[in-house]
Amino acid sequence: MSSELDELYQSVILDHNRAPRNFHALEDATAHAEGRNPLCGDMYDIWLKLEGDRVSDAAFLGQGCAISKASASMMTQVIKGKTIAEVEGLFERFHALVTVGSSGSGLPAKLEVFKGVRAFPIRVKCATLSWHAMKQALDTVGRSAAR
């Protein structure tokens, strides 16, 4: 059994795939975006509830592979309660984790399970799909606030 495979499909990831957290629509969401990978057909809806500068709630629905679903699930957990600036920092560090393999400091330890994605470059998009959608939802809100 390949150790790269072990590192990719850690039990935490498989657990989040089987039983995704925050896997529902968010009635009182203030921001929403869709994450779609047209190459593979994965699709997720991401909802955020913003109170002032803070993400007070986050949820998602959709379908895709174990990596994309577990990533969306854990993302909704870690961004809850964070400020928008903190969430954007997490986005950068998560992206670094799955592409170059190190995130610097400040990434919640639980997200380290995605480090194995780096050995499978084609799967980076799976891991970051929901993060990009979340960022897009934040940007949409930012733009309308600026107007």
Place this chain on the structure above:
Amino acid sequence: MTPLATVPPGESRIGRPPPGAWNVARIRADFPILAREVRGRPLVYLDNAATAQKPKPVIEAMERYYETGNANVHRGVHALSQEATLAYERVRELAAGFLGAAGSSEIVFTAGTTAALNLVAQSYGGSVLRPGDEILVTEMEHHSNLVPWQLIAERTGAAIKAIPVMESGGLDLAAFERLLVPRTRIVAVTHASNVLGAINPINAISSMAHEVGAVVVVDGAQSAPHLRIDLSAIDCDFFACSGHKLYGPTGIGLLYGKRELLEAMPPWQGGGGMIREVQIERSSFAPPPERFEAGTPPIAEVVGLGAALDYVMAWDWEALVAYEQDLVAEAGRKLADVPGLRILGEGADRVSVLSMVLEGIHPHDAGTVLDTLGIAVRAGHHCAQPLMRRFGVAATLRASFGAYNTPAEIDALVEGLGRARAVLG
């Protein structure tokens, strides 16, 4: 065919081939890439529907062309250009023979199946379609035999309707009969599904379509590598296929069109090589096929395609088809024993392509596990989203077998799927 004695013992579990049977060991020796390892395991290449591997004669022909014969075609007075032109036009003759066309003027070189279908949609569709006309496609089309029709329908005001696919994987021909109306101008249908492998009855479809005066455009990308194509016996109007799925290079494909249709069609793209006379304000155009080959063509790729056609035309196609049919049938039987595995469109006659879903496991995850075992399959929607919707799945895992695949590779796939189940739960 090579005599039986050259087959190493144990190479084929189908049994030692009698004379006239497919000698897979000899074929494998022609494909250098099959000797490589992937992630420390021997490569098991089951993604032939995406692209086939290339035999040495193809690789060498392209190298030789660049080393000793490179020049532009149809232009120069010098020896190299004449040689290149002869080589280029020889391949057109070869392609006409391979497809069973009436003559080489019915063969247009294109960048591939996609480009060929866009050419037909833009040039033929663009000149005949009127508002209210109908284009019939099928639910199993690859996006390349769907989106070009959408683009031209949008421009001309034509409507698109689809022949439904049955649970068995076959086309609903009764529905087809109902959908065929005098306003139907074009029936665009795949010869073999790139997802299900299902083979469509082109002759029956053509005679029905011709009764209402529609022309039939066949996407032959998945049939040309697996079935003996004889257009003198298949009465379609256009047929498109790709070189790279036929063990040739990428970037080159073939469009067959009935001579009288091609002659009536306007150019698709303008440029050098496709004209008769050019003035500042207008031009007159060369006859087909040159009319549809603007600009410097992919000459090395045509030469490579020629080597591929020489290579596959030396095959005993009866033996190849029988061998691939045995392979896909054996794959179907063995895969059916994998717990939770479902094969899509299982009832259809198929080329050696099949799609499956594993309960509770996303195809991408299964594909990654197989990849770590050196097994190359395709996971995704295979550019056939309407068909995915038809079967209520987002994606499938597809295994597609070519001339060099072996029963042992089917066992590796089945074992790999067991591994995927163990890893992914």
